[in-house]
Amino acid sequence: MLDSLLSLGGLVLLRDSVEWEGRSLLKALVKKSALCGEQVHILGCEVSEEEFREGFDSDINNRLVYHDFFRDPLNWSKTEEALPGGPLGALRAICKRTDPGPVTIALDSLSWLLLHLPCTTLCQALHAVSHQDSCPGDSSPVGKVSVLGLLHEELHGPGPVGALSSLAQTEVTLGGTKGQASAHILCRRPRQRPTDQVDPTTHLTFNLHLSKKEREARDSLILPFQFSSEKQQALLRPRPGQATSHIFYEPDAYDDLDQEDPDDDLDI
Amino acid sequence: MFVELNNLLNTTPDRAEQGKLTLLCDAKTDGSFLVHHFLSFYLKANCKVCFVALFQSFSHYNIVGQKLGVNLTVARERGQLVFLEGLKSAVDVFFQTQEEPHPLQFLREANAGNLKPLFEFVREALKPVDGGEARWTYPVLLVDDLSVLLSLGVGAVAVLDFIHYCRATVCWELKGNMVILVHDSGDVEDEENDILLNGVSHQSHLILRAEGLATGFCRDVHGQLRILWRRPSQPTAQRDQSLTYQYKIQDKSVSFFAKGMSPAVL
Secondary structure, eight states: OHHHHHHTOEEEEEEEOSSSOOHHHHHHHHHHHHHTTOEEEEEESSSOHHHHHTTOOHHHHHHEEEEEOSSOTTOOSOOTTSOTTHHHHHHHHHHTOOOOSOEEEEEETHHHHHHHSOHHHHHHHHHHHHTGGGOTTOSSOOOOEEEEEEEEGGGSOHHHHHHHHHHOSEEEEEEEETTEEEEEEEEOOOOOOGGGOOOTTSSOSSOOOOOHHHHHHHHTOOOTTOOOHHHHHHHHSOOTTOOOOOOOOOOOTTOOOOOSOTTTTOOO | OOHHHHHHHTOOGGGOOSSOEEEEEEESSOOHHHHHHHHHHHHHTTOEEEEEEOSSOHHHHHHHHHHTTOOHHHHHHHTSEEEEEHHHHHHHHHHSOSSSOOTTGGGGSSSOOOOHHHHHHHHHHHSOOSSSOOOSSOEEEEEEOTHHHHHTTOOHHHHHHHHHHHIIIIIIISOOEEEEEEEOOTTSOOHHHHHHHHHHHHHOSEEEEEEOOTTOOOSSOOEEEEEEEOOOSSTTSOOOOEEEEEEEEOSSOEEEEOTTOOTTTO
């Protein structure tokens, strides 16, 4: 299950609640990424470094880079130790890295960031981070970036949660009944690139394919109400000598033909 | 302290866990008996206690404390108890000189910024004294109650930041404990209070929730207590245990029993 959560990359949103906490799942995903050989960065805002690293062996701990925003996130002690730029600055610094390997960033927690930063700023930063590998024109190929975000559902309104949810490739909602935990997983398929587009005409019981002749006939068809340039020219420059249209009418016995113009008395 | 509650929580003053945040919350009832329990518990455990008392006066806690076997006046004189009496010192904010920021400095400000002066008061009160031998086991911060800060105009995020900094200093750095009371507004829609309650819930290791009975007032059963253990230290330990008991408050003790097993009914 953990493999499938990490395979899509992008933002993985872990939604937990007071009764069903999600930090243990976050740590399990971090451990999985580290075992796959990825470099893992942790933006720790809610628990201390010791508490987060608890339960990991030393070889996993060596792969974890912990950015400490727990001890003094708001710089109340006014020492030089404060990391410049805050958590978002650290996030951008991680993405500016030069080595091309895949990287996993764990945000513990997104709720803390959402309470202290405007929602739009956070969403823009997350979008920039998780879509970094699809950025064209970059000289150095950058590896896959996975972002694991822990979100405490009850702390936020439907607006910010919905915004983060729409940014996420995968969403895991933790719940359960009577001591048995459960996880509801929602995967969003990534947007397909044009070259990989699936052909919709395959696997049908009827034939939607066109032969070469049929395709040519279809392409050369002029639609009756389509305003083409030829039609425009014909209307703008009426050809000389072209007779106006004639109406041939044979009156029968019951017709009352009056040659006078009935609208003569209209004063327009 | 209430011995029956100690049994339910499986703890005693001499072998209590350290570095833990306990959240007390009450809904449709008065949960202050839990505050009195923990105050006497930690004083008996020989801890250095910093009590930020915003809800009641010193004499109130002293009178109840004497019924539970602790003398707050003596504890304060010995230096074991640092007591911030919110009701009295709120007035001092206006009559004190401006040199050092008062813990309740936010009362003077038009838009209450942060609770940094209050945090610095707590840190100063609980920091270990250099030079002397350790008289006290570990520091404890007790707050009664946090919802009062919201009523005084502090934002929910500012209060959460204050709790965060206290947790980093008291629980992590000094390996002490914290006990916080937050009221649950229940049916009344109070977004700020909900954010505060849920925010502190996510940071806590133990949540004790006193609720009034759904059926209303009863002479023999005063309410229901829900106990939720969170964030176990070992990942393999049984997680998120939750227990529910009903209780009756008597003059000097509280008796707990399983739902429907009140002695008056049996």
